[in-house]
Amino acid sequence: MKTQFPNNFVFSQSNMQTYLNCRYKFYLRYIQKLTWPAQVTVDDLRFEEDRNTGIRFHQLLHQYFLGFKPELLIQIAENDPDNRISTWFQTFLASQYAQLQGKIESEKTITTCINDRNFIVKYDLLQFKDGQYTIYDWKTSNKVPNREKLMDSIQTRLYPVVLSEAYQNDQPINFIIWEIIAPNAPIVFSFLKQEILNNGRYIKELTDEILFLDNSDFFKTSNTRQCKICEYRSYCNRGTMPATFEELDENGLNEIEDYWITNGYDANLV
Ligand code: SF4
Secondary structure, X not given: OEOOOOXXXXXXXXXXXXXXHOHHHHHHHHHOOOOOOOOOEOOHHHHHHXXXXXXXXXXXXXXXXXXOOHHHHHHHHHOOOOOHHHHHHHHHHOOHHHHOOOEEEEEEEEEEEEOOEEEEEEEEEEEEEOOEEEXXXXXXXXXXXXXXXXXXXXXXXXXXXXXHHHOOOOOOEEEEEEEOOOOOOOEEEEEOHHHHHHHHHHHHHHHHHHHOOEHHHOOOOOOHHHHHOOOOOOOOOOOOOOEOHHHOXXXXXXXXXXXXXXXXXXXXXO
């Protein structure tokens, strides 16, 4: 039977990545909107602490780019209950990213329609300088991201496509991923127009596939590692024990991030 999508369904990095990780999870979460509370890791509290610390760090950078006085922000960072914030903020102030020139837009959300599909993307920072855009993504992971995996991720493919379409931009787009635990090794991508077009085609094919599947085509993943960090695992009879932090790889951390985001906001919009 043909799948009925919610009206005005909005594609995002997280729902498309969920689809690639497990079609059935996508179906439960975004089509059926089934909430199935379960502990995602045995260290949920630790994960939540890390996540909230990351959010506060992002807020500090946002305030910095809005023009708040650095002295005030240093004070806020020093008073933070997690002392990593102060160290991270000092690292940021000493980096080239504290001196960016051109037109700067922090925490910028873009919604756009491409090929009759709605998309939403939230950029940590956009810079427009010398006729070119650069996308910045701040990461506060516990592990240094793998360049090849990032290159293939929906985020890396989708962000330049949405920017290019929304701003009718034909120029190359740079994408810089700055991981705070490896501040001297940013991961830098530079996408030429043709590469952005290729990624646009990939996104179109993927959304075509998702939209035209029958209910029965949303099958369970064969990669049972995904199930360990999935809140639906007891629903699916894929085990009851949550994963440990150590069992999580980079994809796992992204999946948990997705879990927290989608359980905090309208699942259709994230
Ligand atoms: S438990 Fe496994 S099969 Fe079930 S939705 Fe989650 S990832 Fe998919």
